[in-house]
Amino acid sequence: xxxxxxxxxxxxxxxxxxxxxxxxxxxxxxxxxxxxxxxxxxxxxxxxxxxxxxxxxxxxxxxxxxxxxxxxxxxxxxxxxxxxxxxxxxxxxxxxxxxxxxxxxxxxxxxxxxxxxxxxxxxxxxxxxxxxxxxxxxxxxxxxxxxxxxxxxxxxxxxxxxxxxxxxxxxxxxxxxxxxxxxxxxxxxxxxxxxxxxxxxxxxxxxxxxxxxxxxxxxxxxxxxxxxxxxxxxxxxxxx
Amino acid sequence: xxxxxxxxxxxxxxxxxxxxxxxxxxxxxxxxxxxxxxxxxxxxxxxxxxxxxxxxxxxxxxxxxxxxxxxxxxxxxxxxxxxxxxxxxxxxxxxxxxxxxxxxxxxxxxxxxxxxxxxxxxxxxxxxxxxxxxxxxxxxxxxxxxxxxxxxxxxxxxxxxxxxxxxxxxxxxxxxxxxxxxxxxxxxxxxxxxxxxxxxxxxxxxxxxxxxxxxxxxxxxxxxxxxxxxxxxxxxxxxxxxxxxxxxxxxxxxxxxxxxxxxxxxxxxxxxxxxxxxxxxxxxxxxxxxxxxxx
Numbered sequence: 036x037x038x039x040x041x042x043x044x045x046x047x048x049x050x051x052x053x054x055x056x057x058x059x060x061x062x063x064x065x066x067x068x069x070x071x072x073x074x075x076x077x078x079x080x081x082x083x084x085x086x087x088x089x090x091x092x093x094x095x096x097x098x099x100x101x102x103x104x105x106x107x108x109x110x111x112x113x114x115x116x117x118x119x120x121x122x123x124x125x126x127x128x129x130x131x132x133x134x135x136x137x138x139x140x141x142x143x144x145x146x147x148x149x150x151x152x153x154x155x156x157x158x159x160x161x162x163x164x165x166x167x168x169x170x171x172x173x174x175x176x177x178x179x180x181x182x183x184x185x186x187x188x189x190x191x192x193x194x195x196x197x198x199x200x201x202x203x204x205x206x207x208x209x210x211x212x213x214x215x216x217x218x219x220x221x222x223x224x225x226x227x228x229x230x231x232x233x234x235x236x237x238x239x240x241x242x243x244x245x246x247x248x249x250x251x252x253x254x255x256x257x258x259x260x261x262x263x264x265x266x267x268x269x270x271x272x273x274x275x
Numbered sequence: 276x277x278x279x280x281x282x283x284x285x286x287x288x289x290x291x292x293x294x295x296x297x298x299x300x301x302x303x304x305x306x307x308x309x310x311x312x313x314x315x316x317x318x319x320x321x322x323x324x325x326x327x328x329x330x331x332x333x334x335x336x337x338x339x340x341x342x343x344x345x346x347x348x349x350x351x352x353x354x355x356x357x358x359x360x361x362x363x364x365x366x367x368x369x370x371x372x373x374x375x376x377x378x379x380x381x382x383x384x385x386x387x388x389x390x391x392x393x394x395x396x397x398x399x400x401x402x403x404x405x406x407x408x409x410x411x412x413x414x415x416x417x418x419x420x421x422x423x424x425x426x427x428x429x430x431x432x433x434x435x436x437x438x439x440x441x442x443x444x445x446x447x448x449x450x451x452x453x454x455x456x457x458x459x460x461x462x463x464x465x466x467x468x469x470x471x472x473x474x475x476x477x478x479x480x481x482x483x484x485x486x487x488x489x490x491x492x493x494x495x496x497x498x499x500x501x502x503x504x505x506x507x508x509x510x511x512x513x514x515x516x517x518x519x520x521x522x523x524x525x526x527x528x529x530x531x532x533x534x535x536x537x538x539x540x541x542x543x544x545x546x547x548x549x550x551x552x553x554x555x556x557x558x559x560x561x562x563x564x565x566x567x568x569x570x
Binding site for chain 2: 093095114115116118119120125127131133134135136140143144145146148188189192
């Protein structure tokens with residue numbers, strides 16, 4: 036199934052995006068489109084600019100040029116808290132669990148940005164471990180539990196586009212499996228997901244499309260049904 | 276008369292009381308500094324000036340508009356808090372993210388400016404502020420005489436300190452502050468208006484200083500330089516307690532006041548140096564402070 040962007044609702048359109056950290060020029064003109072309800076991955080090697088792309092969408096890098104449209108609205112001049120309020124949920128690399136807050140405080144920290152988010156009860160039934168440990172210090176949880184918490188945190192807010200950065204990094208296979216189940220559920224709910232992922236075997240069966248990022252640019256776009264044909268090309272890019 | 280280590284009980288109790296009262300002021304002031312340092316990472320050298328503004332505005336509001344003590348208790352901190360928000364919005368925000376030294380120098384400059392302007396108008400000899408009538412007198416406790424106003428200062432300082440601690444540790448707004456202390460950028464990425472939170476936090480921190488200033492007006496000499504005297508001691512208290520620790524600031528403040536009071540009783544020449552001596556010892560053995568997190 037190939038998506039035709041012009042026929043669907045464009046939730047995110049990034050055009051000619053450049054980003055800088057101080058003097059270093061990280062993104063060199065990223066162009067990508069994500070439609071509502073799609074799960075799109077950004078693949079590439081470490082340092083290719085995938086995480087920076089997510090951060091740039093959130094306006095969390097130094098300087099940016101180009102254009103980022105969310106729901107058809109230009110956001111280059113928006114502060115990060117305005118971007119979140121357009122329905123964007125950001126799950127940072129290394130999870131960003133606050134050690135000064137307990138699990139429940141971490142979970143309820145992000146304000147509700149849209150209606151239709153999951154209730155605390157729904158979240159606890161999806162992640163029973165979090166309920167059991169709701170009064171523990173956030174950073175006392177295991178890595179897997181912290182990742183569940185980082186995901187659960189943005190599901191409560193009603194965000195309908197999730198930017199997920201390396202959510203499987205360093206986690207046991209059984210946890211990774213659980214995360215895949217969660218992503219499938221979220222996709223079935225119609226959420227739009229942009230996934231930065233190192234673990235291609237995790238991402239491949241879930242995603243509708245893949246963008247390959249290299250040296251701060253998109254070098255290849257591969258839809259799910261082209262994956263088999265382009266596997267060797269992709270392996271070259273990823274260096275596997 | 277009963278004696279303890281060769282000191283009459285009444286003298287000891289009197290010095291302890293003065294120690295607790297000074298400690299209450301240290302606690303209020305260092306609490307505000309800790310709140311500001313936690314979220315803004317700013318070492319607020321204007322804090323003494325905000326304390327002074329609280330006391331001065333109480334006197335000036337009374338002399339020019341007849342505003343009484345009870346109204347001043349709310350009005351003066353609100354006015355000074357508003358001054359703080361203006362300072363944050365127009366000055367501190369421009370140097371956010373720079374090295375600590377910039378905000379330290381900037382707030383020091385603000386303190387000098389405020390002190391200088393007010394000295395020019397009111398001089399340094401001190402303004403008089405009459406004690407409200409209800410607080411005249413005190414109670415005899417047998418071993419000592421406790422003036423009502425001193426009791427009021429201790430109770431109010433403890434209430435405000437506890438209230439602030441509760442707000443920060445136990446409420447949603449406090450969760451924002453604690454989280455912002457760790458990663459304010461991610462907080463903003465969740466949709467929280469962090470720039471506004473920062474302005475209000477600075478305003479709240481200086482409100483605490485101004486509140487201490489109102490409490491001080493009837494018992495201390497109210498002058499444009501009163502803040503710079505107490506500020507250095509309060510910084511020592513914050514260093515001892517641990518930069519950014521809320522509970523640590525409160526406990527250390529009161530403890531240091533008491534230690535100062537005891538030193539006054541047993542070895543008066545060391546009383547103005549003892550807090551700094553404690554600071555040196557704490558820095559040698561626990562550089563992050565008694566209640567600070569190990570770096």
